[in-house]
Amino acid sequence: MMQKSCIAMLCVLFATLAGSSARAQQNNDGVADLVKSGKLRIGVFPSFQFSKDPTTGQPRGLAISIANAVAKRLGIGEVSTIEFPTPPQVIACVKSGSCDVGFMLIDPARATEVDFTPAFVRSDFTYLVPSNSKLDKAADVDRSGVRIAVVRGHASTIVLERMVKQAKLVYAETYEPTLELVRSNNAEAFASIREILIQYSSQLPGSKVLQDSYQTNLAGIAVPKGNAGRLTFLAEFLENMKRTGEMQRLVNEAGLRGVEVAETK
Numbered sequence: 001m002m003q004k005s006c007i008a009m010l011c012v013l014f015a016t017l018a019g020s021s022a023r024a025q026q027n028n029d030g031v032a033d034l035v036k037s038g039k040l041r042i043g044v045f046p047s048f049q050f051s052k053d054p055t056t057g058q059p060r061g062l063a064i065s066i067a068n069a070v071a072k073r074l075g076i077g078e079v080s081t082i083e084f085p086t087p088p089q090v091i092a093c094v095k096s097g098s099c100d101v102g103f104m105l106i107d108p109a110r111a112t113e114v115d116f117t118p119a120f121v122r123s124d125f126t127y128l129v130p131s132n133s134k135l136d137k138a139a140d141v142d143r144s145g146v147r148i149a150v151v152r153g154h155a156s157t158i159v160l161e162r163m164v165k166q167a168k169l170v171y172a173e174t175y176e177p178t179l180e181l182v183r184s185n186n187a188e189a190f191a192s193i194r195e196i197l198i199q200y201s202s203q204l205p206g207s208k209v210l211q212d213s214y215q216t217n218l219a220g221i222a223v224p225k226g227n228a229g230r231l232t233f234l235a236e237f238l239e240n241m242k243r244t245g246e247m248q249r250l251v252n253e254a255g256l257r258g259v260e261v262a263e264t265k
Contacts, residue, residue, distance in 0.1 A: 030229020031074055034100055039078045042067045043090035043099035046175065048123065048195035048256060049219065050083075050103065059083070062121070063103035065250045066221075070237060085174055086153045094222050101234070102222040105155035105193075115225055117235045119218030119262040120247055125156040126213040128190040128197040130182055131206025138214040141189050142167045149178045149187035156192045159215050179203060193217065194258035218262060239264055 034040055042063065044050040049063040059081040067079045082099055084090050087110070093099035094114050106116045127148070129135045141148060146167040150157040151174060160169060170187045172178040179200050181187040190197065197209045221238070223230045241247040242264045251259055 030227055030231070031233050034076060034230075035074050038076055039080050040067055040071045040074070040076050041080045041082055041098070041100045043082050043084065043093040043102035043222075045084050045087055045090055045104070047104070048193055048259065050081075062250055062254045062256065065254065066103075066120070066238075066241070067101075069241065069246070069250075070234070073237060086151075087155070088153045091222065094224055097224060100223075101230075104219070104222060106218045106220045107155045107158055109158060110155075110222070113225070114222040115227070115231050116220040116222055117231060117238055118265070119220050120238045120242065121219050121251060121256075121259050122262045123217055123219075123256075123259045124194050124213035125159060125191065125215045125217055126194050126197065127210045128179075128182065128192070128201055128204070128207055129188065129210065130204060131208075133188065133208075135189060136210070138210055138212045141191075141214075146189065147181075147187040149181035149190045151175060151178050151192065154192065155217060159217075160191055163214065175200065182207075195256055198257055 044059070044063050048061075050059065050061040052058065053060050064079070064081065071077075071079050082093060084093065087104050090099065090102040090104060091110060091113050094102040102114065104110070106119060110116075126138060127135065127141055135141055135146070142164050144166045147170045148160065148164070148167050150160060150169050150171055152171045157169070170181055172181060175192070175196065178190055178192075182190045183204060190200070191214075194209060194213070201207045201209055221234050223234065238247070242261055247261045251261060
């Protein structure tokens, strides 16, 4: 009886080790090309995760810090930042293979084109309103006669396109002209992620960022469809960063307000 029990335990152990080995091999296969190239190419666009140092012009932000950590883990010597004006262009870069990964907010529409890791941080979408605004809550904004300034193709805009019933969306291509729509009285509110709106509020004296939100959003890393090994490696790497507190350290270091580390599995 004891012999049979030991044999059963050995079988379970062997199966576990075999599964772990298979997963490890899959992970290695998914990043072997990156290691061989010696370069990690990341697709980014101006967001709370990425910006440029105004003095040096060097890329900075949470996306850069995470990419550097991934590169260090893989022994890759270079992180190449490929910057685009909008998220759809980052998605196209990832799909074509010109970008190895992309950093952006997770959205169901985007997930039909690329695969996403589980979220590593969360924040919320809300509104910036001018000093004379009577809009106090997010629910007040979707009403007849209200124009909402939005950045075309951003996740905050895609969500509103599904939600808005009465207000009108007024589009711009990047953040600055979107803010200008409010400044010039061509829109009553500017919709985006909270951290971005906090940054731009200083450029519109007396403006305020609403306390509540119209949706919580989650940020992940995008990889090409069908690359399960790379997806698994990155998912496990991000989970470890969250579990060890490294992700929280990077969020704090980046000075991000209203951004929280997403829950671990």
